[in-house]
Amino acid sequence: MSSLGKIRYFFTIIYRNGGLWKSLWKLGRFDTLKDGRNVGCDAFGNQYFENNYYFIGRSRWVEYNKSVKLEYDATQITPDWSQCWLLNHQPNLSGTTQAYYPYDTTRSRIAPWDGTSICSRR
Numbered sequence: 001m002s003s004l005g006k007i008r009y010f011f012t013i014i015y016r017n018g019g020l021w022k023s024l025w026k027l028g029r030f031d032t033l034k035d036g037r038n039v040g041c042d043a044f045g046n047q048y049f050e051n052n053y054y055f056i057g058r059s060r061w062v063e064y065n066k067s068v069k070l071e072y073d074a075t076q077i078t079p080d081w082s083q084c085w086l087l088n089h090q091p092n093l094s095g096t097t098q099a100y101y102p103y104d105t106t107r108s109r110i111a112p113w114d115g116t117s118i119c120s121r122r
Helices: 003-016 020-030
Strands: 037-041 047-050 060-063
Touching: 003 020
Parallel strands: none
Antiparallel strands: 037 047, 047 060
16 A cells, blocks of 8 residues: 555544544544444444454454443453343453352362461471
């Protein structure tokens, strides 16, 4: 692609992202500007895009719903938004009181030191 073609493609990306101000808003929110075809939308309002011109692994991306603002993470993406037989999405609950802790049925061989007992080893 020639340098003139690159400049033209740059302005095409700005145009397809909604103009200069919307492009700057997207750049600040997603750290990148991309051009691609809209593949679909899931139940949470996330928009999925695809452009096979980009490298593999970067050819598909998601733009999160505007209502989550900057509080988005990968757990807000459904595993497969086109299949209705899957379970509903569950947010990541790590670090909360509702986090999953597995139950252990075996005794541990090493007991943690509580800081008050004296070591029995000599």
